[in-house]
Amino acid sequence: MGRQNFFEKLESKINLQKEYEKIDSLVLQPHWYGNASIEDDIERYFKNWKYKANYLSFNEIREQLGFTYTFDGIVAKSYGCINNINDFFDYCEMIVNMIYTIPEGKRLFHEERINELQRLINYDLNYFNHEIRKVGDKYLIIQKDASVSEVVDIVEDSLAKIILEYNHYVLKGDLETKKNILVKIANALEPKRSEIKGINNQLYKDYFYLINNMEIRHNNSDSSDTSNYNAYFDKLTLKEKEEWYDEIYQMGLLIFLLLENKERSTKVANIKNLQSDAKK
Known part of the structure; x- marks a missing residue:
């Protein structure tokens, strides 16, 4: 060296x-x-x-x-x-x-x-x-996290606090608190499901599948509950579960950014239409 x-x-x-x-x-x-x-x-x-x-x-x-x-x-x-x-x-x-x-x-x-x-x-x-x-x-x-910084600037303050809290250093390994935050993020996105589906259908399906099958909204570790039990998730280590939670968190951030970009694209389309009408 x-x-x-x-x-x-x-x-x-x-x-x-x-x-x-x-x-x-x-x-x-x-x-x-x-x-x-x-x-x-x-x-x-x-x-x-x-x-x-x-x-x-x-x-x-x-x-x-x-x-x-x-x-x-x-x-x-x-x-x-x-x-x-x-x-x-x-x-x-x-x-x-x-x-x-x-x-x-x-x-x-x-x-x-x-x-x-x-x-x-x-x-x-x-x-x-x-x-x-x-x-x-x-x-x-x-x-x-660049994505976090971008998202907290475009969502309401109460949601921004929740999003920032997920990245706090003391939450590493705290699956229960991370799960609760993911529930709140999912609840904020729930009313926008049709918009999300229209923007990126695959992301829409993947995100809400994980929300419903990775012990976030439902108990997916109870083998007696055949409707919600997820054998794959149940057998994961705590470290692997946390890695999935972090992936779901990042997917949620991406959805917020895509929703914001849709609004921006709509504004651009409106400008194009106004310019086109002016030329007629």
């Missing part, structure tokens, strides 16, 4: 523990001695956070998730351990959401540091093909 140049070395494998400590140092350290840090202001305004549940402080959440810190003299130092990629995602998601507990006017005081930590988080997430997306009033880390 040839010698790496400067830029290739800069893009070497990310050390998640080091990245966590770098980002957390921006949160913990004040601009200069005696001033509030980002951490201080998160703690100050934590009481106003609508999702605080039974937590009394931000520090309590840090302790619960293992992202603690201690003091070396007057300097705060991160004390948590990042053991895997999900730990790092948990930390980043926590920090991004907590920053927005600080009122906008107060955030301006920390603007330079907030911009820097967001730059680091965005770079690291992009390295792992993930990104931060705002879903309602929450900020979630989801896997990057």
Whole structure:
């Protein structure tokens, strides 16, 4: 293997523990001695956070998730351990959401540091093909997917939240939650069945066959129910079932895009007709 140049070395494998400590140092350290840090202001305004549940402080959440810190003299130092990629995602998601507990006017005081930590988080997430997306009033880390980005821009907000949720990193392996999301997507497409059939009949048949035979709308694993039992699906491993669920999800996204394109094609056809009539 040839010698790496400067830029290739800069893009070497990310050390998640080091990245966590770098980002957390921006949160913990004040601009200069005696001033509030980002951490201080998160703690100050934590009481106003609508999702605080039974937590009394931000520090309590840090302790619960293992992202603690201690003091070396007057300097705060991160004390948590990042053991895997999900730990790092948990930390980043926590920090991004907590920053927005600080009122906008107060955030301006920390603007330079907030911009820097967001730059680091965005770079690291992009390295792992993930990104931060705002879903309602929450900020979630989801896997990057061009189809998802296109679809959430053309559907109503409530459906966009559902579609984005499917790609959230914590849902990997959670078949029950994924199934519930697929049911909601199928329900949104149900009234458009005739349109879908007219656009792509094979996709229409395949999608609704899978929805009805892969334990999404019906119990297809009960051998005593001869009308719904699917022996093929029943014998799949959990990993194989999840792969099918992900395929069905992608098919649903494709249908939304095709429906949007039909509307666009109709508009173009109308323009052509108007132009043709004008020439007569």
